[in-house]
Amino acid sequence: MASNVLRMFTIGLLFSAAAIAQVVNVWPNPSAGAAIKGASGYSPDAIALKLSRQQGDDWHSRNSFQLRFTPGRTGAAALVFGEGTGPEVTPGQTCHFRIAGRVPEGSPGVELELRARWLDQSGALISETPALCHTHPASHSWTVLDGWDTAPAGAAHVSLALYAMNAVGATILRADGVQITVNPKHLPEYVDGSQPGCSWLGARDSSESQCPAAAVNLVPNPSFEYGITEWKSDAARGASVRFFGRNPSWASVGRTSIRLAGTISNRHGSHIAIISEPIPVVGGEEYTLRATLNVFRIPASGQVTLTLGWLDSSGKYLGAESAADHAVITIPGVRALEITKPAPRNATSAIITAGTSGTVIGEYDLSADGFSLIADSGAAPTRPFYVGFNDQLLNNGPLTLDQDLAYDIRLGVNAVRLPINLFLNDLYKKVWPSPEAPIDLHPIAPVIDAFFKAGVRVLLLSPITPWMLKDRHLDPDQYANVGRLSAAFVRRWPHIVAVEPHNEPNAANFWPPAADPVQFVRYLEAVYRGVKAVDSAMPVLAPSCNAPLTSKKNMSIPDYMKAFYAAGGGRWCDALSIHPYPYGASSGSGTDHTRNFWTGSDECLRELRAVRDSFHDEGKPIWITELGSATTNPAYPPLLKTITEDQQARNTALLYDWARRQPDVQAIIYHTNASRPDAREGDFGIFTAGGRLKPAFHTLASELHRIPPPYFDGDTAGCRWIGQPGASPSVRNR
16 A cells, blocks of 8 residues: 555645646645644534544545534534634635545435535625535545535635535544635645645645645656566466566666566456556546556457556445546557546545456566656546537527637637527528428538538537427427438438437427426437437437426426436437536526525536436436526526626636546537627627637636646656655656
């Protein structure tokens, strides 16, 4: 296991490779270094509360905060950081919150909840609201919670609280790694002034702390110039290792590499591997693993893989492997490999493995070198991941094709969701005037061809024609024709990224006269069959729910998804699409004034996952195909809530990072690139039709153009080892 010294070297130095400013933690006592200063216990009805500092059970340091309590009827108690005071803020500022928590003793079913607390100038509580990404089932291992919120009117100070909810009987709640960052440019990394490379701005454990803009290679011995410490070999199930050690005959960096040679058997699970010692990480962060492998010998059909795995604080391996967990080599030669994926929230360590996979008998001989593990590097995720806009170019949008493409290229988006309005200017008469006529896509081809030529893939929102309607809604007799038309697009453009058959059918304004999941599944089946008849590999997304409350005509995400799955909807889609607008930021959720604005996005996804998983469909990915918020007032209040352009800018970047760090999410599509000046919904765009770039344009462009650093270790020019050379992480200053 990694030593505590190595953990102290690494956890606090998980910086963004593309950061352009220091990250500041404004909470002065993040790890109980100054005993329990600034912390307090709270419960509305607990029988007993006892606050203390716990030594020897830490997330990243030597201490943690502890609250013992016996809950009352509410089952709730909290560790509060900043009761009656806290770091200064001003209304409208965005604050990011992070804390690690665990419940070592307590009843099953306890849930951790992170809340933002806003105080006025006198220290009186104005409001206490859940932060985005704010809940997680409690366990005996450490779990990281983080999120953000916007300071309300009257706020002068900020604090946070970690709640244990649904507790029964005597319970212990522990917390560590308390962090508050004001106006972050993107999701910040953990900062503590006691970590090497960081500093306190005042007294130790009693002041703000900061870390410089740097990249850190967390692998303590990445190039084997100082031996093979921190690495070991493994052989299992009839396999044997013939050689394990340094290889001076080949290296990708420096003068030597690490070599493994041996034989595997035909028994299931037989393998040989090079394995790192556990490397401390922060749960919820995204990591990029890189290494260069030279395979000298491999049997026909054999496989050599590079794998990034995770351990929790008890040493338990987390989760089954997927395609995003490993990179594969099948032939001899030198390959540079890369994996980018998020760590689970309860991960505390990473494990790197380079070795065989599969059960092909024979001799394997390989060397590995140049390992790096970097947090938030800016590299593209290994899994499929798309970012772009709900583009209104063919739906009476304000841009010309040339303008649209120029902005897409400048931003670096890789996909657009493209509603095609065949009603507009009677375009259907040219494309498909009647079911008896042939389908002619030539009138639309220049637009779609131009997107593909620019490197932007199209997500098709299935178009319909006027003759497919009956009494203002889709005629069930025409469902198959919607599938025929969608299939024609897939046949003409086989590189369409996915087909989404409908938009927000859980809302009556998009599925009149009222949401009907059973009928929608009939429709979905018809479109699915039409598309798959042309291309069985083309992903079909559904159902594209918004977030209204259930009423006589609308259905909430949980209610709709339960009926959707019960009617067999899971069979007729390859991924679940969703529009997780913040509460109040779209027509579908605007009438709900009971829930916090930003938490809406995360709660929508948690509601979707809960139903998906309850129907044993856990492997189905999620596509966010609309998300955004307006910066001008709508024409039909009280349906929408607006934010400032600066808030839109920060939250555009934060939501992008939030989506990337959820391993089952494969797309985030913003609504929209540019709104019409007279848009009744307000201005959701990140630039205007007149060409003015709003701040969100620049923040998104910065995120999408981040470049991961080249390989480095402590011996690289301009870099340094944090501790002992070849046995500690290394820093590359920017």
